[in-house]
Amino acid sequence: MEKNVTALEPSAEAVPGDKDSASKQIPPAAVARMTLYLRALNSLLAEGVERVSSDALAEASGVSSSTLRKDLSYVGSYGTRGVGYEVQYLSRHIAAALGLTHDWKVAIVGAGNLGKALARYGGFESRGFDVVAILDADPMVIGNEVGWLRVSDAANLELVLQRTGTNMVVLALPAAVAQDVCDRVINAGIRSILSFAPVLLQVPPHVNLRKVDMATELQILAYHAQRAQTPGQAL
Known part of the structure; x- marks a missing residue:
């Protein structure tokens, strides 16, 4: 019923x-x-x-x-x-x-613990996002299977993005390489980027960049938790 x-x-x-x-x-x-x-x-x-x-x-x-x-x-x-x-x-x-009726194809660059966890997350598909590729530069990682995907060589980034029809990219990368990879992604025609890299990336005005900084979010939580534990402090 x-x-x-x-x-x-x-x-x-x-x-x-x-x-x-x-x-x-x-x-x-x-x-x-x-x-x-x-x-x-x-x-x-x-x-x-x-x-x-x-x-x-x-x-x-x-x-x-x-x-x-x-x-x-x-x-x-x-x-x-x-x-x-x-x-x-x-x-x-x-x-x-929100644009969720469009066909969004997502590539994840970085097949470390975070990248692999994101690739395996089942909630993306139910919300209209199809993870079509995961890439890495580590020879020990390239070719490994992550869920139903096989890790592609980041050296072939542009070809993979084109072949899969990717229109969104997630960067799960160390700070040292994030900007260079971000530039390559933009030059490949991607205009929507979600970054988990612990660094402020520079992008042109026509690119939509969203940054997820878990350390910053924890610091904000710590601030509110401290205030909650201090007598007389208004929340």
Whole structure:
């Protein structure tokens, strides 16, 4: 039996639809929150939930209802007064707004522990990302199997990217070689790069670079943990 969320959308909370919202530029902070909404919606879909209120979706996403309704206005509000949001429709619409309906082919450069873990991660495919290649420069690693992939020689980086139709690259590399490889990736025509390298990479304006620095994130956690342990400190 399919489940439905019992809390329905109050009429005072419904946000009017906006015909021009699909063409609006979504602020970076809202884009980040959209991924949270999509994850929550997909969880609801897996549970058989058909409709959800803004309060329930906001709570599942860890944001306020007002923030959620404002964010959804960027992609067009599809809430119905007294009924709520249709989960499947809203999920598809957010996915389209985030570009997840495109064919994204990902190559991972660096077959160390991190690179291999990323290549084996099953969550990419379910979110629309197809890992098509993993590369490394170490002769002891080249040719080894990682999941269903075989490690390619990084010396053939440009050929591998072209052959596989890669349009996104993940850099799981040491700092010393990251910039040189990043330059090669850009020269090969890649415009979307995710870097785990512990160094600030320089890229031209037309390239989208996202940096994941786990040490920095741990330092931020340490700061908040310290404040939480200090009497009288506001969180």
